[in-house]
Amino acid sequence: MSVAELASWNDGSAKSAIIEFVAQVEREVAPEERVAVFDNDGTLWCEKPAYVQLDFLVRRLAEQAAADPSLAGAQPYLAAASGDLAWFGDAVTQHYNGDDSAMKVLARGILSAYAGMTVDEHAEHVTTFFARARHPVLGRPYTECGYAPMIELLRHLEAHGFTTYIASGGGRDFMRPVTTAMYGIPPERVIGSSVGLDFTDGHLRTTATPEFLDDGPVKPVRIWGRTGRRPIFAAGNSNGDIEMLQFTDAGPGPSLSLLVRHDDVAREFDYVAGAEKALGLAPRRGWVVSSIRDDWATVFS
Amino acid sequence: MSVAELASWNDGSAKSAIIEFVAQVEREVAPEERVAVFDNDGTLWCEKPAYVQLDFLVRRLAEQAAADPSLAGAQPYLAAASGDLAWFGDAVTQHYNGDDSAMKVLARGILSAYAGMTVDEHAEHVTTFFARARHPVLGRPYTECGYAPMIELLRHLEAHGFTTYIASGGGRDFMRPVTTAMYGIPPERVIGSSVGLDFTDGHLRTTATPEFLDDGPVKPVRIWGRTGRRPIFAAGNSNGDIEMLQFTDAGPGPSLSLLVRHDDVAREFDYVAGAEKALGLAPRRGWVVSSIRDDWATVFS
Numbered sequence: 001m002s003v004a005e006l007a008s009w010n011d012g013s014a015k016s017a018i019i020e021f022v023a024q025v026e027r028e029v030a031p032e033e034r035v036a037v038f039d040n041d042g043t044l045w046c047e048k049p050a051y052v053q054l055d056f057l058v059r060r061l062a063e064q065a066a067a068d069p070s071l072a073g074a075q076p077y078l079a080a081a082s083g084d085l086a087w088f089g090d091a092v093t094q095h096y097n098g099d100d101s102a103m104k105v106l107a108r109g110i111l112s113a114y115a116g117m118t119v120d121e122h123a124e125h126v127t128t129f130f131a132r133a134r135h136p137v138l139g140r141p142y143t144e145c146g147y148a149p150m151i152e153l154l155r156h157l158e159a160h161g162f163t164t165y166i167a168s169g170g171g172r173d174f175m176r177p178v179t180t181a182m183y184g185i186p187p188e189r190v191i192g193s194s195v196g197l198d199f200t201d202g203h204l205r206t207t208a209t210p211e212f213l214d215d216g217p218v219k220p221v222r223i224w225g226r227t228g229r230r231p232i233f234a235a236g237n238s239n240g241d242i243e244m245l246q247f248t249d250a251g252p253g254p255s256l257s258l259l260v261r262h263d264d265v266a267r268e269f270d271y272v273a274g275a276e277k278a279l280g281l282a283p284r285r286g287w288v289v290s291s292i293r294d295d296w297a298t299v300f301s
Numbered sequence: 302m303s304v305a306e307l308a309s310w311n312d313g314s315a316k317s318a319i320i321e322f323v324a325q326v327e328r329e330v331a332p333e334e335r336v337a338v339f340d341n342d343g344t345l346w347c348e349k350p351a352y353v354q355l356d357f358l359v360r361r362l363a364e365q366a367a368a369d370p371s372l373a374g375a376q377p378y379l380a381a382a383s384g385d386l387a388w389f390g391d392a393v394t395q396h397y398n399g400d401d402s403a404m405k406v407l408a409r410g411i412l413s414a415y416a417g418m419t420v421d422e423h424a425e426h427v428t429t430f431f432a433r434a435r436h437p438v439l440g441r442p443y444t445e446c447g448y449a450p451m452i453e454l455l456r457h458l459e460a461h462g463f464t465t466y467i468a469s470g471g472g473r474d475f476m477r478p479v480t481t482a483m484y485g486i487p488p489e490r491v492i493g494s495s496v497g498l499d500f501t502d503g504h505l506r507t508t509a510t511p512e513f514l515d516d517g518p519v520k521p522v523r524i525w526g527r528t529g530r531r532p533i534f535a536a537g538n539s540n541g542d543i544e545m546l547q548f549t550d551a552g553p554g555p556s557l558s559l560l561v562r563h564d565d566v567a568r569e570f571d572y573v574a575g576a577e578k579a580l581g582l583a584p585r586r587g588w589v590v591s592s593i594r595d596d597w598a599t600v601f602s
Contacts, residue, residue: 032487119525163489176529186333187529188464197525199518199544202551204525217500224420224498224505226527228477228488243500250503 036233040168115208148301169215220247264293337534341469449602470516521548565594
């Protein structure tokens with residue numbers, strides 16, 4: 001490879017593993033089988049201090065509360081309207097601790113936030129959000145919060161015959177309006193969580209019924225549903241990516257499963273919560289761990 | 302266009318409509334929006350005297366009855382083992398007449414036919430079936446029962462920047478092993494009905510739980526789920542394709558919705574059952590009807 005390739009990666013075991021893997025694939029794997037899947041939150045872009053999609057949804061809930069005062073006194077609209085982001089974080093924490101009461105209220109609000117809208121109207125809301133919103137800590141537009149080394153890796157794999165997909169727990173139709181510009185990945189290669197759609201009078205409308213939560217063991221199922229192939233490369237960063245990485249490493253030929261480790265408090269964030277099990281499995285399964293602090297020369301471009 | 306293009310289509314209004322549409326698309330539609338969707342049964346290949354997939358499933362049921370005599374005395378195994386294909390046809394007819402009893406028995410058998418198998422093992426069964434089975438009337442392998450003019454149309458659209466997909470009520474994982482060789486359409490561009498998959502120990506296994514019946518209003522939902530785009534070209538032949546054709550013709554730009562009419566008893570089959578409503582809608586919605594008898598110079602290559 002030329003010197004310029006993977007320039008935002010520091011020399012080290014992660015970069016070497018990628019380069020050696022790609023060279024082996026070029027010798028051994030037919031181009032149509034070179035499927036690479038990437039998680040999004042925490043793998044392609046920043047997921048802290050909160051998921052970008054949560055910001056999108058909270059803004060929508062606040063907008064709904066402003067438009068309909070009868071909503072404004074109850075959760076999750078109350079918290080959204082008053083900017084009480086801790087309420088949302090607590091709902092998730094309580095959910096993981098076995099108390100689902102706040103999460104149920106939150107889920108109902110989230111699911112009804114866009115119900116009845118056509119998919120085109122929903123896409124316009126997404127586009128408007130991304131044109132305005134900025135990351136609360138980094139201070140840059142969310143569309144500039146993609147990780148330069150990972151975007152470079154997408155291009156590197158594609159240059160060597162890979163077809164790249166996003167396989168994220170985030171909303172499929174939330175990601176699609178920006179993935180082409182941010183990552184060079186068009187809508188047809190974005191796999192994510194979804195609500196059911198309803199077809200009437202020639203148009204598709206968003207419903208309030210969940211369809212898939214594309215996380216954990218659902219990821220390999222949806223990847224197969226979409227591609228009909230087992231990936232040979234997968235990148236993730238959390239426990240929700242474990243099955244996707246296992247599906248990839250259990251194939252008969254060469255494969256590379258990559259985990260991004262968030263350990264750079266100066267340039268991004270430093271956390272392991274939600275990734276403990278994945279990081280624990282990595283040495284046993286031969287997964288490559290890419291440390292943001294050590295392996296990335298640049299984080300954001 | 303050159304003289305050789307669409308050579309298996311007779312000159313006439315259907316061929317002219319296609320040529321004019323493609324010329325307009327080249328002037329007006331960005332390449333990434335040139336999405337074309339094709340039904341399979343009765344649109345890309347022959348669906349009479351019975352769906353090809355029914356032959357595949359009946360053979361499997363007979364195989365299961367032979368391997369497990371405790372099954373052989375009950376339906377649907379009894380009918381499968383004795384070659385009583387009328388039982389299967391009757392189950393479908395009774396279902397449409399409001400009596401679901403035989404269909405329930407049939408569905409249970411079909412859904413459990415491959416339950417527990419990995420998706421790779423299932424694909425091997427499909428490949429073996431296609432290597433052996435022949436069309437009962439045409440006497441040729443099913444893989445040679447694709448319609449030459451429609452395959453030519455796939456290539457014509459692709460040559461003009463379209464991305465082609467199959468969107469069929471048939472089984473997604475039943476079609477995938479042969480669509481590349483038959484139609485030049487790889488697995489990742491095959492949308493179809495599916496059962497749920499279960500991920501364990503690195504492998505995906507077929508379950509007995511239905512996931513999607515990709516027919517009627519489900520077709521536009523699955524097309525969006527897969528592509529994130531509204532097609533500008535759709536081809537079908539039956540009432541189950543109506544919503545897909547409507548989704549296509551309701552877009553803001555140029556579109557073409559095509560219906561194949563089976564009216565050639567000499568070279569293929571002559572029937573309207575299951576297509577009455579679609580053919581009735583065609584003139585009102587401006588859909589192009591392609592008569593096999595009049596519009597196709599060749600049916601099978």
